[in-house]
Amino acid sequence: METKRIYLDYTATTPLDPQVLDAMLPYFDNTFGNASSVHSYGREAKAALEESREKIARAMGARSSEVVFTSGGTESDNYALFGVAVANSDKKRNHLVISSTEHHAVLHAADALAKSGFELTIVSVDSEGFIRPDELKGAVRDDTLLVSIIHANNEIGTIQNIREIADIVHEKGALFHTDAVQSFAKVEFNVVESDVDLASITAHKIYGPKGIGALYVRRGIELEPMFHGGSQERNRRPGTESVPLIVGFAKAAEIAVGEMQSETARLMRLNALMRKRISENVSGAIPNSPDHDALPNILNVSIDSREMEIDGEALIINMDLEGIAVTSGSACSSGSLQPSHVIKALGRDDATTKATVRFSFGRFTTEAEIVKAADVLAGIVARAGKRR
Numbered sequence: 001m002e003t004k005r006i007y008l009d010y011t012a013t014t015p016l017d018p019q020v021l022d023a024m025l026p027y028f029d030n031t032f033g034n035a036s037s038v039h040s041y042g043r044e045a046k047a048a049l050e051e052s053r054e055k056i057a058r059a060m061g062a063r064s065s066e067v068v069f070t071s072g073g074t075e076s077d078n079y080a081l082f083g084v085a086v087a088n089s090d091k092k093r094n095h096l097v098i099s100s101t102e103h104h105a106v107l108h109a110a111d112a113l114a115k116s117g118f119e120l121t122i123v124s125v126d127s128e129g130f131i132r133p134d135e136l137k138g139a140v141r142d143d144t145l146l147v148s149i150i151h152a153n154n155e156i157g158t159i160q161n162i163r164e165i166a167d168i169v170h171e172k173g174a175l176f177h178t179d180a181v182q183s184f185a186k187v188e189f190n191v192v193e194s195d196v197d198l199a200s201i202t203a204h205k206i207y208g209p210k211g212i213g214a215l216y217v218r219r220g221i222e223l224e225p226m227f228h229g230g231s232q233e234r235n236r237r238p239g240t241e242s243v244p245l246i247v248g249f250a251k252a253a254e255i256a257v258g259e260m261q262s263e264t265a266r267l268m269r270l271n272a273l274m275r276k277r278i279s280e281n282v283s284g285a286i287p288n289s290p291d292h293d294a295l296p297n298i299l300n301v302s303i304d305s306r307e308m309e310i311d312g313e314a315l316i317i318n319m320d321l322e323g324i325a326v327t328s329g330s331a332c333s334s335g336s337l338q339p340s341h342v343i344k345a346l347g348r349d350d351a352t353t354k355a356t357v358r359f360s361f362g363r364f365t366t367e368a369e370i371v372k373a374a375d376v377l378a379g380i381v382a383r384a385g386k387r388r
């Protein structure tokens with residue numbers, strides 16, 4: 001008999017909401033025009049494009065003219081960092097600040113800028129993944145151009161106080177970018193209240209299609225485009241806009257914002273249930289996700305190597321064999337498993353970092369699935385682990 005699979009990797013991606021698919025279908029079919037064309041086909045596409053831009057803007061408190069559509073979170077992050085850096089490369093600000101728990105799209109973009117002559121400071125986080133305001137204050141200088149700090153962390157769920165961070169950054173006259181890919185339309189995120197200058201978002205984390213995202217660019221901010229071509233997206237991002245994906249993104253955002261309150265409450269209950277079950281039944285389990293100021297849908301857990309010896313790879317393979325789809329604390333890089341930089345940043349040793357499981361749940365997750373996944377983890381650790 002085939003094992004019933006349980007998907008607990010909503011942070012990696014979410015299934016497309018059927019209502020989103022329905023909203024997109026006409027734009028693959030009858031309404032196929034190029035939004036830049038002046039004839040009626042083009043005008044229809046353009047109307048859908050601008051209506052969608054308005055919805056996305058509304059979902060984060062922005063003006064629609066401040067929303068630039070991109071191919072996703074990775075492009076938005078790269079555009080924020082390179083766009084600001086290149087536009088300012090002849091000025092006296094030459095210093096960038098990021099945190100040690102950024103997504104690779106920010107981390108590697110910042111590394112690339114450091115190689116091309118920018119000075120880079122990476123601030124650390126505390127044992128729950130929070131930025132220390134005093135450390136950040138010390139890191140931001142008079143010559144700092146841009147600070148990029150992730151809003152909600154994709155591995156552990158920690159939500160930074162981005163308003164406080166923005167105030168620290170702006171006091172020195174620098175710009176503030178936040179990667180809001182995991183927070184947008186899931187928890188409160190308002191660009192005006194949080195006073196951010198740039199923010200990255202993407203559709204496929206909120207039951208929208210893959211391959212579409214946006215960068216919020218506060219009015220008046222200079223950005224050098226990464227690509228060169230036509231004048232789409234107010235000369236910021238050339239290329240024919242994918243109207244079906246953009247319509248899907250807007251629909252997904254609208255649904256997610258509408259459900260945010262009830263969904264958050266439900267996910268918090270599931271999270272608390274899983275946390276309790278794991279702490280009671282899984283030997284050596286230590287949570288990496290804070291129990292406050294965190295995304296409701298992530299529970300990241302390590303098996304403490306000081307208590308239990310267990311191979312991280314075996315842990316994930318066994319979870320998969322038992323039908324539970326989760327992410328591990330390692331990323332596959334050039335064929336070998338590298339311990340997650342986020343879990344290491346919390347101060348965990350390599351063995352503990354590798355023995356990490358990220359459960360992330362969402363709209364279609366049930367209580368029974370949460371209980372089953374926690375019990376499967378308990379069984380695997382009991383079988384494959386060796387008590388120290």
Ligand SMILES: Cc1ncc(COP(=O)(O)O)c(C=O)c1O
Nearest residue numbers: 072073074103105154179181202
């Ligand atoms: C925090 C964060 N930033 C950026 C990205 C990249 O987004 P995309 O997959 O849309 O390129 C992801 C996706 O994993 C993410 O979780």
